[in-house]
Amino acid sequence: MVPFIGVPFIGISDIQRLLQRVGIGAFIERLAGEIEADYRRWEQFEKSARVASHSTVGVIELMPTSDGQQYAFKYVNGHPQNTAAGLLTVTAFGVLADVQTGYPLLLSELTITTALRTAAMSALAARWLARPGGSTMAIIGNGAQSEFQAIAFHRLLGVRALRLYDTDPAATAKLLRNLRAMPELRDLQLHVATSTADAVMCAHIVTTVTADKRNAVILTPSMVKPGMHLNAVGGDCPGKTELHVDILTRPGTRVVVEFAPQSRIEGEIQQLPANFGVTEFADVVSGQSIGRADADEVTVFDSVGFALEDFSALRLLHQLLQEHGDLRRTIDLVPELTNPKDLFGGVLGTTQRLQRVA
């Protein structure tokens, strides 16, 4: 037998069981609380732009961060052409580790969790930026992330009407089907729009969550009305944007980002000079900046996803495994040694075993 330290592992089957136990809406709400708490202690985090490896068809990224006590990283890919081959555009997994020892505390799937944390972050930002009481949201792009956005805004912001648009009607049909199947969304009005312009009409909040890896113009300046909050989720890597640049620069518009050095590379603001004025979300949460000046201001959450949010998610998952111990599963990722200076003897064996090994 080989001695090892069992590292808790959350696979696809485990995250499903956890979400069944906790509830998706409740999970997103609790995660939004964790993310907010972590943004409040922004200065404690080691922050860097993610480490990206680009190819002609996509990108593979590592997103590390640490608060000095715990360290987390996420592996995430973005391959828009994957869907044609029956694969997901985005898959992810990640690890939470103990800074004191460097040992992993949790290895988890993050494909589903990323969708949950992105929606949690979007709704959290909107709570600070959107005009209170806005109950209508447009969702432009009805792909893999859209249900999660709908649930998050329904639960955290009281959105009661959705206006849906996608260039692919099948995507919208899928979103409708999934949302209508959820009893807790029974009070949600669903309107299928004929165009982006139709969708955003009379929307208080506009969520753009399209997948094309190019500088697209999903929203044009004329569509954006005073007081709107734009939740721009889909523009999240170099060469991939969704908003016409004039939307960002128009007076009376506030652009809020997660971590400016990363967003200037990956976000909507990659279209603008490096000195374009933006507000970091942490400053809004801490009260150093205001989120919205008045009812007419247009607020833009130029979201690209930051490592801190995955850190919060991995910590929540780690916590949930402690609360639901019966769902805890481990894998033998790290050896355990009687004498830690004897890796060879401890793992590869003593005399008898070595005679077979050598």
Place this chain on the structure above:
Amino acid sequence: MVPFIGVPFIGISDIQRLLQRVGIGAFIERLAGEIEADYRRWEQFEKSARVASHSTVGVIELMPTSDGQQYAFKYVNGHPQNTAAGLLTVTAFGVLADVQTGYPLLLSELTITTALRTAAMSALAARWLARPGGSTMAIIGNGAQSEFQAIAFHRLLGVRALRLYDTDPAATAKLLRNLRAMPELRDLQLHVATSTADAVMCAHIVTTVTADKRNAVILTPSMVKPGMHLNAVGGDCPGKTELHVDILTRPGTRVVVEFAPQSRIEGEIQQLPANFGVTEFADVVSGQSIGRADADEVTVFDSVGFALEDFSALRLLHQLLQEHGDLRRTIDLVPELTNPKDLFGGVLGTTQRLQRVA
């Protein structure tokens, strides 16, 4: 049931079974061949210094690389104080992924594999740099990595005599015990030295593999004789070196590194100005630089470990799992969807399931 793509997983128990099947010496030799082949196509690799998160007690690092076809990264920690708590100084794991889709191909333990690949790299470098026919090696530092170095140099360089020294006699006793238990090392003479100076006396090759995280002086200039090859393994992060700086700068000395930008931060050459002349190992392998000018030259392999070597190791492991299919095990790290645009419906369920989930 939740659909998922089974990602091959090599845990501690699996790597032991694989090594039993293949043999440790044979594994190291095959890995050295893979590493050499990858260094020959150096220009195909995406290269960057590793991404380190330092704390007062250690470091956690991510080491990504890609050859445009496959992508690999390693997570590795270095915590010298861990041994006092019964934990390993270094643990690691890593992932091999497909650049075309971004999907992981293999998740593997790399604690044991890192020890194997470091030894493989050391012996490989010595094959290019050391004076031919040198059969005596000193090993200074007899901790977790030392057995692997002994096996690698015995197998790949024909080393037949080892002179061992460690400030902790228990470490040397452990190394002796482990080596004496290996039948294939029966022809290896083992000498326990009384000091570093005693150990290096009449050694053709000197391997330093100590663990203290500080600028130590394990070797001084007077110990280094003409024609020696120094395999400096232990100095591998900022503030952690093993060689007196004059050893490196003395005329008639050639310093070979893996990837200069990383080695200038982490290797022995961190003690020297950024313009200090070094040779990259890839240039030696490709013939663009010579490895050793003459029999009297002192060669120093200033090894810190580069991502390419872990890439080679992960590829070899992936290949071995194909050759030994009965040892193949998978984990449910990535969801598999009938409709990849329907993450929500595919993973979190249809109507019936949702009534429980929501």
